[in-house]
Amino acid sequence: MTNSTLTHAPWVILRNHEGRYSVFPLAHAVPAGWQVQGEPAGREACLARIAEIWTDMRPSALQEVMA
Numbered sequence: 001m002t003n004s005t006l007t008h009a010p011w012v013i014l015r016n017h018e019g020r021y022s023v024f025p026l027a028h029a030v031p032a033g034w035q036v037q038g039e040p041a042g043r044e045a046c047l048a049r050i051a052e053i054w055t056d057m058r059p060s061a062l063q064e065v066m067a
Contacts, residue, residue, distance in 0.1 A: 009025050010025075010040035011040065011041060012030075016033050018061065022034070
């Protein structure tokens, strides 16, 4: 896939066990340790959604210790 193709392809938001988020092309297999969050959308829309929901960048284990 070229950059142009990826830009217009559907993307998904992924979340791992530490509460970290990423965007990933829907056409690829989800990497081990990551789960799809929500519905496919454009890359920019996925990044905007992550900006809304990922307000604490610390790993979840650290968040629990500091709570």
